[in-house]
Amino acid sequence: MGDWKSQSPPEYKEVVASDYASSQSSFPDSFLATSELQVEAIGYNINQALSGSKKLENISVYSVEPGAPIQEKYTSIRLKSNSNSCALVRSSDPRQNALSSTIYRWGPGRHPRMRILPHDARVSVEQAIDDDKLCGELVDVQSRSMVSRTQVFDTSLGKFEWRYGSREERQAYNADSLLILERKDRIVLADGTKTKSSARVAQLIRNDQFRTPGSVRYSGGNGGRLVMDLRTWKDEKHTDADNVEAFFVASCILMLKREADRFIEHNIAAVA
Structure with a gap:
């Protein structure tokens, strides 16, 4: 299963509060950063895409909160080199109990599925990926349309969409690249205020400061x-914020793997 436990954290010169994290707002549906993580995925450049010399293996996710030490918080573990299917675990868990799994299926039009496991589940990575009878919430990930890169997640945590940011948003x-997660359903907060549809709840920022070291601007995934x-x-009484964070992480990694697959396919097609 790789040597992710022996990997060293990425070397960042300094962890500082981001500009967007420091701006306060009284509006409940305006975006305010409450948690920041560094997703370390090297992705593919063109040569790697054409040669197949680089694979998306285990992906480490680090906590980079200002004023706190950098620590590995999650790991996405992939068991087979010929499959993108993976499971997310807490890096501090010596038993590697899965929080969720993402199952990729062969064939055109067969979208991946996510399985969100109960918070107290004692499920191994192998079970989370291979056991079709496993208890948990099964989520069919859908594209908004045949040509759209936007992915839709209809879950008990809410209905979400990951999309790519516009030029103005970037x-x-x-x-250089901005992935945005929006909550599409409306809910009533404790103070009676309703959230707005399409409220932004997460985003993945890639630029010279935050891009995974070793990757470049035009890398895929x-x-x-x-x-x-x-x-x-x-x-929220029925949902734990930690479970929501884990879902955000797993669904973000799914988007990176989808991006990597498209990048490889497009580059192969270009030289065919």
Whole structure:
């Protein structure tokens, strides 16, 4: 299963509060960063895509909160080199109990599935990936349309969409690439305020500051800084904010793997 436990954390010169994390707002549906993680995925460049010399293996996710030491918080573990199917575990868990799994299926039009496991589940990585009868919430990941890169996740935690940011949105965060997670369903908060549909709850920023070391601007499936707004779930009685964070991480990694597959296919097609 790889040697992810022996990997050293990425070397960042300094962990500082981001500009977007320091701006406060009284509006419950405006984005405010409450948690930041670094997703370390090297992805593919063109030569690797054409030669198949680099694979998306285990992916480490680090906590990079200002004023706190950098620590590995999650690991996405892939068991087979010929399959993208993976399971997410907490790096501090010596038993490697899975929090969720993502199952990729062969064939055109067969979308991946996510299985969100109960918070107290005692499920191995192997079970989470291979056991079809396993208890847990099964989520069919759907594309918004045949040509759209937007992915839809209809879950008990809410209905979400990961999409790519527009040019204006990328410029606002000085990002070469910006992935945005929006919550599409509306909910009533404890104070009686309703959240707005399409409220932004997370985003992955990739630029010279946050891009995974060793990757380049035009890499496919490379990691960056995952910024999340978990305020909605802090006082939620039926959902734990930690479970929501784990779902955000797993679904973000799914987007990176989908991006990597498209990158490889497009480059192979270009030289065929």
